[in-house]
Amino acid sequence: xxxxxxxxxxGSYLExxxxxxxxxxxxxxxxxxxxxxxxxxxxxxxxGISHQHLHGVKLLRDIADAEVVGNVINSTKLEFxxxxxxxxxxxxxxxxxxxxxxIYQMALPVLLxxxxxxxxxxxxxxxxxxxxxxxxxxQVLLPNLMRFGITFELKLLHHGFFPRxxxxxxxxxxxxxxxxxxxxxxxGQLDNVAGVAYCGGRLPMSIALDMQQTARREIHRxxxxxxxxxxxxxxxxxxxxxxxxxxxxxAHTTSGCVLGSGAVGERKMHGHLLGSNAACKLxxxxxxxxxxxxxxxxxxxxxxxxxxxxxxxxxxxxxxxxRTAIHVAEQxxxxxxxxxxxxxxxxLVTCEGLGRLNELI
Numbered sequence: 001x002x003x004x005x006x007x008x009x010x011g012s013y014l015e016x017x018x019x020x021x022x023x024x025x026x027x028x029x030x031x032x033x034x035x036x037x038x039x040x041x042x043x044x045x046x047x048g049i050s051h052q053h054l055h056g057v058k059l060l061r062d063i064a065d066a067e068v069v070g071n072v073i074n075s076t077k078l079e080f081x082x083x084x085x086x087x088x089x090x091x092x093x094x095x096x097x098x099x100x101x102x103i104y105q106m107a108l109p110v111l112l113x114x115x116x117x118x119x120x121x122x123x124x125x126x127x128x129x130x131x132x133x134x135x136x137x138x139q140v141l142l143p144n145l146m147r148f149g150i151t152f153e154l155k156l157l158h159h160g161f162f163p164r165x166x167x168x169x170x171x172x173x174x175x176x177x178x179x180x181x182x183x184x185x186x187x188g189q190l191d192n193v194a195g196v197a198y199c200g201g202r203l204p205m206s207i208a209l210d211m212q213q214t215a216r217r218e219i220h221r222x223x224x225x226x227x228x229x230x231x232x233x234x235x236x237x238x239x240x241x242x243x244x245x246x247x248x249x250x251a252h253t254t255s256g257c258v259l260g261s262g263a264v265g266e267r268k269m270h271g272h273l274l275g276s277n278a279a280c281k282l283x284x285x286x287x288x289x290x291x292x293x294x295x296x297x298x299x300x301x302x303x304x305x306x307x308x309x310x311x312x313x314x315x316x317x318x319x320x321x322x323r324t325a326i327h328v329a330e331q332x333x334x335x336x337x338x339x340x341x342x343x344x345x346x347x348l349v350t351c352e353g354l355g356r357l358n359e360l361i
Contacts, residue, residue, distance in 0.1 A: 016043025
């Protein structure tokens, strides 16, 4: 295939991590456009494809029956030529704590455009640093995607922590005819705050209690009368055999907004610090009355670009991940995102989507 047939994506743009690769390959599958990604993860200490990205690329290769060149560890250039999108059952086995949710992040939008139902059975890390926790995917991503007419089922079979991983999840996806435009720009009023603080393996329950108490204290510091139901869990050994701890807190508003913030302990487990970090971020979102939290921004860009109609999301300052996702989406789809800085630190992102139809159903 001639070089001019490829859409070339520069992986060093802005964030310079795995975001450009993930989004470029997902859109490549959906749009049936060959892509060449260069300078992969150029801004990371160890540039090139990591084990996590290797698993994601292999999964999309199988789903799209794609021809792939450069899918090896540390490769800084990859060519990907998709042919179709096949539903069905897929298995991903990561021998490390590679993030399962980041692998699912690549596959989910693609499988929405398959001809039938799909399941991805993945082993790796469920609650690890620098990636959404599985609980975040279920409790925050899912309700936000439902505003686009998208749903999925995610089952957590075993928790996987850094460094060993060993977690396991099942993701079930049903295809859609098209993605409808999402309207995520009306905050309403704070309705309730909930969450979970957990620990597993040989870690004492006191760590979960420290996270809970500190998080509740931060919430009540600004909203003294606000209900704040943060559950504490000592995970059973049969679903969490290794040491690990973390917290996820969510805020729900009267207009249907769901915001989330979490923290994961890896080597040193300071419960009070983890609880404080998660709650302080959440209170900032609520105080600014944004509808989308900082970790959700970039995940919605691909759906906004593909949707039928004009999508809107009201969020805070755009992260580098989000601006990278916008750049890649604009290059591959031809749509344009409009970013308007509002008062009080709010940012309104709008996009008239491509209106991509599922050709297989």
